[in-house]
Amino acid sequence: MWDFAEMSSDEVASLRARYEPLTQSIRELIDAALHVDADNQVVDQAKAQIDAAAELLRAHPASTRQGMALTPEGESIPWDNLGNGIRNPLAPPLVVEHTGPTSARIDVELGAAYEGPPGHVHGGYCALVLDQILGEVASRGSIETVAATGTISLRYLRPTKLGRLHVEAEIQRTEGRKIFITGHIADEDGTTVTAEGLFIVLRQ
Ligand SMILES: CCCCCCCC(=O)SCCNC(=O)CCNC(=O)[C@H](O)C(C)(C)COP(=O)(O)OP(=O)(O)OC[C@H]1O[C@@H](n2cnc3c(N)ncnc32)[C@H](O)[C@@H]1OP(=O)(O)O
DSSP: OOOOOOHHHHHHHHHHHHHHHHHHHHHHHHHHHHHHHOOHHHHHHHHHHHHHHHHHHHSSSOOOSSEEOTTTTTTTTOOOOOOTTTTTSSSOOOOOOEETTEEEEEEEEEEEBBBBSSTBBOOHHHHHHHHHHHHHHHHHSSTTEEEEEEEEEEOOOOOEEEEEEEEEEEEEETTEEEEEEEEEETTTEEEEEEOOOOEEEEEO
């Protein structure tokens, strides 16, 4: 159904405009469900409406699924992927901004769905966000030169508050296919988690 290798950027933009609002609505649904305090009637009514929406969507299944893909124009499409998939409500809306050929940043708001310790981001999610940005910088924003996580080491300096977060990553050095890269997450009070990764550029 979706063959991104055959699509122009305009066609991808139109698909994005169709599905991104659905993904955002499901994220808002998750957030609402995490904050609700209602009686049986309200919860039963909401459940029936959600079940009906799921049934409607299931009646139109896609013939293929793709984590990420590349258009002929070289545009990388993160489609269903957990890190930043346009269609994956479990993916926080991570927008990686490349600040140079070897560095990038993300500014993201992580709410209740990402909670681990009370009021703080789950440590596994911190790892996911750092793995994602380190991987994207190591791959230089293109899936033509994908670099996979070989080894990643995280140091949790203190709990990361839920809310607005700033994330950065930068390549330190490269040896053949090995890319040594560091990164960190900061909340409103400063750096909370640092990362050191060794990413390996995949053989074609
Ligand atoms: C744009 C997209 C961004 C996406 C970001 C998301 C990042 C991810 O989550 S990727 C998923 C998690 N990672 C994986 O699944 C990777 C699984 N592992 C593999 O596929 C392979 O082991 C792989 C590709 C890492 C290395 O395999 P291969 O290419 O055969 O490496 P190989 O030729 O044996 O070794 C090359 C060099 O790397 C070193 N190396 C290999 N594996 C590792 C490792 N895990 N850690 C550290 N060093 C390693 C070797 O020692 C060797 O070093 P040297 O050249 O000095 O002798």
